[in-house]
Amino acid sequence: MKRINKSLMFLICLLVICTFQFQYNVPVADAATVNVTIYGANGADGNDDTTAIQNAVNAAASGDNVYLPAGTYYISSAITLKSNIKLSGASKTTAIIKFNGTLQSIRSMLYLSGINNVEISELTIDGNSDPDVHNGIEGNNGSGFNIHNMVFKNFTASGVYGPFAVWFQGNTDYTHGVTYSTVADNSFTNIGVTSDWGSGIRMGWGSSHNQVLRNTISNTGRGGIFAHDGSTDSIIRNNTINGSGMSIEGLSIEVWGNCINTIIEDNVVDHWISVASESNYTSIRRNTISDHDDIKFLGLEIAQASHTVSTDNYLDDGQQIGISISGESAEQYNYFAYNTVVNMVEWATQFQGDTNGEQYHYFYKNKFNNTQNSNSGAIYPADDGYGLRINGNTTYFNFDSNEIKNNGSDGIYITPLGIAPVDKISFVNNTITGNVGKSINQYPAVSADLEWSGNTVSGNGTNTQLTSRGFSNVKPTANFTAVTTATVGQSISFTNTSTDTGGSIAHSLWDFGDGIPTSTTSPSYTYSKPGTYRVTLVVWDNGGRGAIKESTIVISSTTTVVDDLNDWTKTYSHTSNLTFDTINTTYFGGDTSRAARNGTSTNEEVVWNRTGMTSFEAVGFFCGCEAVSHYSFYTSANGSSWTSVTPTITGGTGDWLKYTYTLSNLTGVNYVKIRWNHTSGSSWTPQLGKVTYTYPISTVVDDLNDWTKTYSHTSNLTFDTINTTYFGGDTSRAARNGTSTNEEVVWNRTGMTSFEAVGFYCGCEVISHYSFYTSANGSSWTAVTPTITGGTGDWLKYTFTLSSLSGVNYVKIRWNHTSGSSWTPQLSKVTYTY
Secondary structure, three states, rough: OOOHHHHHHHHHHHHHHHHOOOOOOOOOOOOEEHHHHHOOOOOOOOOEHHHHHHHHHHHHHOOOEEEEOOHHHHHHHEEEOOOOEEEOOOOOEHHHHHHEEOOEEEEEEEEEOEEEEEEEOEEEEEOOOOEEEEEEEEEEEEEEEEOOOOEEEEEOOOOOOHHHHHHHHEOOOOOOOOEEOOEEEEEEEOOOOOOOOOOOEEOOOOOOOOOEEEOEEEEEOOOOEEEEEEOOOEEEEEEEEEEOOOOOOOOOEEEOOOOOOOOEOOOOEEEEEEOOOOOOOEEEEEEEEEEEOOOOEEEEEOOOOOOOEEEOOEEEEOOEEEEEEEEOOOEEEEEEOOEEEEOOEEEEEEEEEOOOOOEEEEEEEEEEEOOOOOOOOOOOOOOOOOEEEEOEEEEEEEEEEEEEOOOOOEEEOOOOOOOOOOOEEEOOOOOOEEEOEEEEEEOOOOOOOEEOOOOEEEOOOOOOOOEEOOOOOOEEEEEOOOEEEEEEOEEEEEEOOOOOOOEEEEEEEEOOOOOOOOOOOOOOEEEEOOEEEEEEEEEEEOOOEEEEEEEEEEOOEEEEEEOOOOOOOOOOEEEOOOOEEEEOOOHHOOOOOOEEEEEOOOOOOEEEEEEEEEEEEEEEEEEEOOOOOOOOEEEOOOOOEEEEEEOEEEEEEEOOEEEEEOOOOOOOEEEEEEEOOOOOOOOOEEEEEEEEEEEEEEEEEOOOOEEEEEEEEEEEEEEEOOHHHHHHEEEOEHHHEEOOOOOEEEEEEOOOEEEEEEEEEOOOOOOOOOOOEOOOOOOOOOOEEEEEEEEOOOOOOEEEEOOOOEEEEEEEEEOOOOOOOOOOOEEEEEEEEO
């Protein structure tokens, strides 16, 4: 009986939970502006406006904008915001919310807890240099916060954890953090300059998938931007930070404690970017770290982190040590390339092999130059001036094609100290010149393995050349295959073809020059922006030896269509007296199919259509036995009004005279038409051999807030907008409306090249995935199988991907879960390119 009661109780709880997951939607009124002055706020009288602003927030409906005209609004306690509203001012310099400090101490001026989808912009948040206010904006247990175009200043509390201008936090088990939020284009100044924790932005305890972009942060007690304790998948990009560490440390950017999958790119900072404590699979690219007026401890630190890539960073002055690798836990499989480290005070680099050591690192084409000697600010004045300083318990490091020049003491210094000796190091093809001391001071006699090959050593105080020894294990050969050109949105496969004589490839690390690194053996990657990217593969064999292979890939924002004129599927339209000639291919340079007139010498036409065509090329063949009357070309924006255009014509050779017609730099062209003009001669000349044209890749993101971006949908579908925390912050998903039927949604664009959908499934029921279909005409459908990834989260989140589509103009998704609840699954977002 007790067992039956427990089972019954479980079913009742499950029913309650699942019922909570889905409710029908209530129509929302049109968004309105709620002016705080209507509720009694006055930005000119100096009185307390807390109650008036809070009343305005309370009165705002979903979608409303709570608006502050120009003025200074004093508050004495926190303003608590709610979901789905906007708080904004007349401008970020004229609409000011200021702490008055007359009534009580408060923790934060704006409080966002248990809410979603809040936008805050065009305001100054001023702590008034009052020690009784700790933080500017505090958020927890929420998602979809958009904080932009703000000014934060004058938070001076000390003796507290903070102050922070923006503080996202969750629980110590990494739950109920702030997720999928953006802090962008803000200014922060004078934040806790006397506090050891004073910071511009802090994201902690599971505050993941956030973006910190283009902010300016100056004069902080500890530093600029911090993520800690399970705050994963952050993007920290294009920020400017100075005045870091006015009280302690000088950390401009720090990710610490399992903050995996972080991207730190294109920031300009004064000191110390730190990636620490299992914050693995992090990318640090193209940052500038420099201060000519102040000296702090480090420039770039990897501490107890693995599978990181650090490339193209520029470090110049202001740091004791340029690059530091240290920590009690083992650091493994880190890659450093194309970094420039100059004018450091103590050492350009330090490798501190602590208790568990550091292994399997690859340094490629870096510059470690001009380290100072005898700077009065050096922390170890008798031990300074080294390019590389390698401490004990450091093994399986590769130094390949680096430049170590003009340092104030030794180019490379290997300390005799440490828990275990330095061993199994490879120095290959490095340039070690112009250093005041030795090229390298020594290599431990007890160390069994050293590779020293192809190094250029000259102009040093002592030009020491070492001799290789040990290493009976031959190095592996790194190699991979992939396309060299692709388009935005195209899934690219990288095939690892690395080999190892007498052993096996044990580990791989990929850097795509974009996104986060991966250790998948043969991964796929999709670029979201055009450009030329450097792709690097580093491999290590089962004996610990490493090798590198790099290549470049050009990602275009345009795609190319080649119509070989085997059929009419790639054309938009054609007149009736046209057919395909497939004989006598040797006369046509091997071309097996050409469009030609079908027996009568009439003015026939073919039209091609793509939005935004940028170039167009056609190849035609003319019989030399008759006069050549070239094709005519026309362009159009709408397919009905045509403009005659003159192509560039080249060629005129071959068994049949081959001409190439080129239209370049097209703008506003969506249609191109070719007309046959040779009406006084034979119908079988000329013949059109091939057409090639380009057009820009366009990306459509359908957040499924409404049906405007879909082509069609069946009737039993609606939008679920509640319980967003279960859906990673997603505020609207397409779901069935009460009955578990096979519903469908269709998207349409001519020439779809990729398609991705995100769906959520309640883990309380069996998973029955969506079905996917493609079509050229919207009536004849082909079932296709997407790549499916994911399966994690409060509700199980799956991503469905169709790549390298061809001849697809329609994609259809069908709900299949007909034996369970209607409210699962829910379709979150669709992204496609065309």
